[in-house]
Amino acid sequence: MADYPDNLLYTKDHEWVRVDGTSATVGITHFAQAELGDIVYVELPKVGEKLAQNDSFGSVESVKAVSEIFMPISGAIEKVNEALNDSPEHVNNDPYGEGWMITLKIENPSEIDALMSAAEYEDFLSENRN
């Protein structure tokens, strides 16, 4: 799998978004999981919670640090990936598959337009790495 699949959208805080009708699935990118290192704990929100864009919806803890994860777009939490409670390593091993974190009900579709494409995100990464 490519490091940054073309069918996803990306944020500057290194979350990815997969839009599917009125819902969206969210996780953290390959870059984010690599920077964090081995993830040992993932804290996720409650189903039904309504959060605004850029609100923190949880945190990821690695052996190095705890980092917050942010809502790429506003919405209500529909599902959380319970499997991460026991197997946080999914986020490292398969960030775009088994490592998904939440799905949300899209509240404001116009927010999606401001997210980055895979190519834009890769440009953003290379700009910030230097």
Add this chain to the structure above:
Amino acid sequence: MSNDNSRIKKVRTHISQNESLIFERSRSGAVGYKLPKIDVPTTEVNELVNSKYLRTDDLANMPELAEPDVVRHFTRLSTWNYGTDTGMFPLGSCTMKYNPKINELVARLEGFATAHPLLPEESAQGCLEVIYLAEQLLAEITGMAAVTLQPAAGAHGEMTGIMMIRALLACRGDARKKVLIPDSAHGTNPATAAICGYTVEGIRSNERGLTDLAELEKRMDDSVAALMLTNPNTVGLFEENIEKICKLMHERGGLVYMDGANMNALCAVARPGDMGVDVMHMNLHKTMSTPHGGGGPGAGPVAVTKELAPYLPSPMVIKQDGKFVLDYNRPQSIGRIRAFYGNFGVVLRAVCYMLTLGSEGLRENTETAVLNANYIAHHLRDIYEIPYEGKIMHEVIFSDKRQKKYGITNGDIAKRLIDYGFHPPTMSFPLIVPGSLMVEPTESEGREEMDLFIDAMKSIDKEAQENPEMLKHAPHTTRVGRFDEVAAARNPVLRWQATKSEEK
């Protein structure tokens, strides 16, 4: 491992048996005492104590050992220690300076060591005078009007400070909702603000690693209660716009809290009170040389401006008719924030340190601490990346950027330093520097020890190029090799548990 540098003198560790857990050494029936025969009538214990408070498991699985076994166990363990009494401890942000032994001597003086916190004031004049004096000395050093010694550590000091800011703003009738925190602040700062009921908003650093003044200007409005600023910040740089920052905050009705954890770069040279700071804490266990590896206890005194002084925790020591008394009549105080008067033994050591050095000695220490960090930066900057170039203060932050091309990370470098006889530096902090190694030599180190450290870091870089696999499995000379940190974090085993065969 071979190295070209003869200054690095490595030896094999002397031989002593590896140590099992004390539970594993237990032998049923072993004791370290012998009691005389009972010469009074015996009474069943449950006639004296309600049986619901009694254990019924006959202390199952508690270790049973003879006295020499216990003494050897703990003495052997004590030889595994690494501390500032054995060598350089460059754990950045923690200020692991040497703790002078005169501090310990003074803390053990009978009048201090045996004083009970409930002694009447007239019997505790010496202790009260130490508290009074410590507050005066710290007020002078910080340039502030008044000080409380109650907080037990830095984060506790932060909470005390933010509670006072809240009390003052509430008194002004303008409680406000938000606290702004730069991303180069200590991690405890946002936690403090959140615990005190504020919404936290981050301020990104500019490309030089300093608080972005324009960004602050944009974000500072009448909903913001305070800015919490660490100065020097966690990138090891002095916030050179501190006066402008304070002015901006004050003009818009906010206050400035300064995290003084890094005061080892400023002490007796520059005073936050003169820069416009309203509240700050200091970490006596860092700047004032009291022991803190292994949990302290610490002390996080808080200094405030005259305007905030009425809100300081109660009681305060005051001088009345030539005597020291505890003043509880403080109607605006946020109240008591710790039992009794703070970690008095720590404060006492800090007072001893301040008086031993005097203002000139403290200044010299600060200058040496800054010089030492710059010495290490100077000798390693061609080899290890320094992500934020600026005037380095008391600590220098490197990153593993150049070693990463050999597959070596900051963790590998830190582990390998153990093989060279050094405690590793702080790693992966601050978060805004990927792969960081934060080195704080403090003023305690002479040139010889720092040269050894520099040589070790140079050797490790060479090893990264020539033998990266070896680095990835470091340390090699310790009793146990590299731990599986991931498994330990995912499935922590926090205490000894009897296996079936060990159970009685």
